[in-house]
Amino acid sequence: MGEVATTVSGLRRALRGLADPARARILQRFFKTGPGEYGEGDRFLGLTVPQVRALVRRFHPAEFSALPAIIGSPIHEERLLGLLLLVDRNRKGTEAERDQAYRLYLKCFPHINNWDLVDATAEHVVGPQGVGRAQLLAWAASGRLWTRRIAILSTFHSTRRDRFADTLAVATQLLRDPEDLIHKAVGWMLREVGKRDAAALEAFLHRHHRAMPRTMLRYAIERFPEAKRKAWLRGIPP
Numbered sequence: 001m002g003e004v005a006t007t008v009s010g011l012r013r014a015l016r017g018l019a020d021p022a023r024a025r026i027l028q029r030f031f032k033t034g035p036g037e038y039g040e041g042d043r044f045l046g047l048t049v050p051q052v053r054a055l056v057r058r059f060h061p062a063e064f065s066a067l068p069a070i071i072g073s074p075i076h077e078e079r080l081l082g083l084l085l086l087v088d089r090n091r092k093g094t095e096a097e098r099d100q101a102y103r104l105y106l107k108c109f110p111h112i113n114n115w116d117l118v119d120a121t122a123e124h125v126v127g128p129q130g131v132g133r134a135q136l137l138a139w140a141a142s143g144r145l146w147t148r149r150i151a152i153l154s155t156f157h158s159t160r161r162d163r164f165a166d167t168l169a170v171a172t173q174l175l176r177d178p179e180d181l182i183h184k185a186v187g188w189m190l191r192e193v194g195k196r197d198a199a200a201l202e203a204f205l206h207r208h209h210r211a212m213p214r215t216m217l218r219y220a221i222e223r224f225p226e227a228k229r230k231a232w233l234r235g236i237p238p
Helices: 007-016 021-032 049-059 066-069 078-093 094-109 115-119 133-140 145-153 164-171 180-196 198-208 213-219 226-233
Strands: none
Touching: 007 049, 007 066, 007 078, 049 078, 066 078, 066 094, 078 094, 078 115, 115 145, 115 180, 133 145, 133 164, 145 164, 145 180, 164 180, 164 198, 180 198, 180 213, 198 213, 213 226
């Protein structure tokens, strides 16, 4: 086991040894932790993502028993470290360990509560499980912002393998989502479809561009040539 036996106290000591209060104040503003903002009340130690990923390598492979408490922490970097250790166990483990990682991830949904936590994990833990489209659409219908983001980001795994149906189905369900963070995520995933199959993206746009929030459309067509991008933004498809 990484660093003898992984314990919650050991993980926390390692994180606090790298704490940077000045950076923590910057991160609290960046991740919108003020009253009424999407990250309200979140707390930071001030680590960089490379520092957290270095700890993943240091503690590989983490014991599953240590992960629920660290993922359930009120400290953002603790949750990130725990989730990345879970991704690590999922990526490098046996089939039984991958199933255990996935089941733990589902239990930890309430603690996966910011965009970086979703984006670093959903593709790698949920995606390989072959979750059915009905489940993805149920998550996309959730009243919880982060569960909806997990739904669309989970489909990145299949998109990377040139399978686009789940991404397009979830994107369709999220067309009228009220949250900007969902507009950006859906637009990003549509852009990834277009990088692999421009015709598939343009077919989706022809069907849905009038219903798409402006941010979602902008993200989706970001890689188009300028003239084509402007035509879509004017609502006059080329």
